[in-house]
Amino acid sequence: MQGVHVPLISNALFQKVQRAFKKDGKPLYTKHKFLLGNFFTCGDCGCSVVGEIKKQKYIYYHCTWAYGKDKCSNRKYYNEQELLDKLGDAVKAVEINDDLKHCIYNAIIELNKQEQNFQTESLQRLNAQAEKIRKEIHAIYQDKLDGTLSKEQWQSENEIRQQRLIAIKTSIEAFDNTNNKFMDEVSSTLELLNNLHSKYLQLSNEDKAILLKSLFSNCTLNDGNISWTYKKPFCYIAETGDFEKIYPGCDSNA
Numbered sequence: 490m491q492g493v494h495v496p497l498i499s500n501a502l503f504q505k506v507q508r509a510f511k512k513d514g515k516p517l518y519t520k521h522k523f524l525l526g527n528f529f530t531c532g533d534c535g536c537s538v539v540g541e542i543k544k545q546k547y548i549y550y551h552c553t554w555a556y557g558k559d560k561c562s563n564r565k566y567y568n569e570q571e572l573l574d575k576l577g578d579a580v581k582a583v584e585i586n587d588d589l590k591h592c593i594y595n596a597i598i599e600l601n602k603q604e605q606n607f608q609t610e611s612l613q614r615l616n617a618q619a620e621k622i623r624k625e626i627h628a629i630y631q632d633k634l635d636g637t638l639s640k641e642q643w644q645s646e647n648e649i650r651q652q653r654l655i656a657i658k659t660s661i662e663a664f665d666n667t668n669n670k671f672m673d674e675v676s677s678t679l680e681l682l683n684n685l686h687s688k689y690l691q692l693s694n695e696d697k698a699i700l701l702k703s704l705f706s707n708c709t710l711n712d713g714n715i716s717w718t719y720k721k722p723f724c725y726i727a728e729t730g731d732f733e734k735i736y737p738g739c740d741s742n743a
């Protein structure tokens with residue numbers, strides 16, 4: 490079959506489908522992606538905020554006025570580009586510089602040490618148990634060879650120990666994964682926040698929206714104003730400019 494081109498849709502069918510969606514050469518509808526759809530609610534009536542296209546290129550958001558226009562005083566239309574620009578300022582509040590990134594990372598490692606000590610002890614205990622079981626498995630195999638244990642007895646004794654060994658190995662792996670995952674998350678979060686605002690400005694609008702959705706929740710629009718809350722853990726950085734308080738030795742102005 491190599492080299493033989495078989496179109497998935499025949500050309501005639503493709504043309505037919507195209508025609509069905511077009512009128513006077515124009516698409517019957519264009520599917521626009523509202524980047525900030527499902528992101529805001531109306532700060533006045535609590536209805537969702539939806540996107541709409543004006544003059545075939547400008548995207549505006551407004552309250553759906555689902556309870557009736559008379560029930561909502563938020564009549565404004567909000568330009569998508571302006572929303573993305575204004576939210577860029579909010580991104581600034583969670584930005585960290587290189588010094589702070591290293592400082593927070595070290596502080597978290599320090600805090601994590603206690604947890605690490607506990608894990609190390611648990612791992613040592615689990616490894617010792619595994620070693621003991623391996624010795625038993627070896628010993629009962631010898632017993633089988635000596636004839637002290639019948640084949641059936643050995644099978645059942647061996648089976649019990651193999652099962653225990655699997656359970657212990659699973660616990661050991663879980664410990665390793667949890668800790669690596671935690672520090673990976675810390676690391677990638679700090680990497681993200683490092684000089685975040687200048688990164689934000691370079692993103693496409695689509696990527697800006699993705700970033701905003703991961704940083705903010707409970708975003709509302711009301712009377713021309715935007716309000717938002719920072720998701721965890723970003724709120725900890727946004728809520729305090731005084732890093733000395735949470736991470737002694739760190740200077741946010743460094």
Ligand SMILES: [Zn+2]
Pocket residue numbers: 531532533534535536552553554561562563
């Ligand atoms: Zn409303």
